[in-house]
Amino acid sequence: MHRRQKPGALEHKRDLAAHGGALSMSHNDTRSFFNFSQLVLSAGHLKSPPVLKHSKITYFEVEILDMQSKKQICIVDKVPPSSTLLDVKHKFHKACPQWYPSRVGLQLERNGPYLKDSINIQSLAVSSIITLYFTDLGQQVGWTTFFLTEYTGPLLIYLLFYIRLSTIYDQVESTKNFRHPVVHLACFCHCLHYIRHLLETLFVHKFSGGHTPLKNMIKGCAFYWGFTSWIAYYINHPRYTPPSFGHRQVSFAALAFLMCEAGNHFINVTLAHQNHSGSKACFPSPTYNPFTWLFLLVSCPNYTYEVGSWISFTVMTQTLPVGIFAFLMVIQMSLWAQKKHKLYLKRFYPEVRRKAAMIPIIF
């Protein structure tokens, strides 16, 4: 082979020399490069690396069927194997614009669990076509919207009752009766509570970007707004009876309320900081701040402080409807605290073992 080329190269060299002898400096280089390139080209079949030659990306096809009717809605094709379910949902949204990703619930089998967005497509595939069942999860709202609506309502509703609208209360009685200072204090505390919640939603909490069905928001709002109307009606009523133990009861309860509010705030800040710095690998630890010392005794001190706020508010106003509301909140918070506590037990076993879920020592 080599020998055959040599005369060819020589021929070519002569041509080059004939065409342009001006490039005498690079001539040598060109020649040697040319020689080398000829050598490579003429080398024939080299043993080629197998990966480079035979690799090909297999794209997946995702077939989306309606769960109820089993009819095909659409096929999402050209899905690269490294993509996640969220990418598929985005592609599906492009094909069918009315189903935006947070509203789409996809299952592997007809009555199975909903698949998480972060699941890799490749882990689901048994062949190059994947079949998924679609359920419409309903209109979704973001968590920030959810909380803002839920907390603004009570704030405004209570104030409506506080100013004693003539349609709610009898005007004659309203103007006649002297208002006990505890009524003003109660309004202040109630507004403080909800303003704090609103500010925390806006500036402190970091939501994981999830969504929740609109129905949940309606239920939550109905509960909070309904109860706020009920309690505001009695506290601001002209015939309101101040607490039996007078100023002592009110001051003590108000102090407890303020402490619980502060505690709740500091705990939320601590949790948000932890979330932010990404160190979710360990249980939040108490700092120099005395309010965070509750972390030593309890795994969900934010719920403890919330419950504490509402119980102090009940004692401060001595109103049965507030008591009923506080009772329901205690039940709700206990359920949430228990769930979270179980999660913590699994994740941070040794530390959390001796802690209670919400109320120190007891529960």
Add this chain to the structure above:
Amino acid sequence: MAASGSGGGSRADNGYGSQQPRRRKGPGALATAYLVIYNVVMTAGWLVIAVGLVRAYLAKGSYHSLYYSIEKPLKFFQTGALLEILHCAFGIVPSSVVLTAFQVMSRVFLTWAVTHSVKEVQTEDSVLLFVVAWTITEIIRYSFYTFSLLNHLPYLIKWARYTLFIILYPMGVSGELLTIYAALPFVRQSGLYSISLPNKYNFSFDYYTFLILVMISYIPIFPQLYFHMLHQRRKVLSHTEEHKKSE
């Protein structure tokens, strides 16, 4: 209210595709035995009430004021239905606790908080209307459960359960609404179960308004339950038709 055969949709042994095809393990042998006894006792109890009504009618010659003759068994056996909530809570009956609680509580509310508490309505004819509706429904319902648990359900009972409600349910609801309506003036007059301001705990409750709200709540709830039962009827009775044809 819960009335005639409502809740049939979500009660035990009504499977037939009304629920998701989940693998549910049924009640154990001991639970089944207890449930059979419970249902037999309830069937017997409501039969006693039925017999009591008939005897009182024959003795008196008129259908007015028959309530007094069956007052005690009615209270006893209707209150006994509270156990059904526990059955659901403990899982031996595959029904929703909330739904069952709602139905039973509405019945118990009518028996105690309206008919027993407001003595003046006990002579009303509307009371007889709902008592008869309840009696017939409950006899059929409890015998349906008994036979289902023993796996020997005669078609007649199933047919009766899913058909008679068409008349009995509206009959029961009318009787209940008329009774509550009759009770209203007496409640207003006596201030029954009502607290007014001012009081130490800053709470008020007006039973009169509460009763009116209860009456209004029948408007959305009754049609829903009624059509649910009609839907169930179509499903269950047509399913049996197919079953029979295939045999």
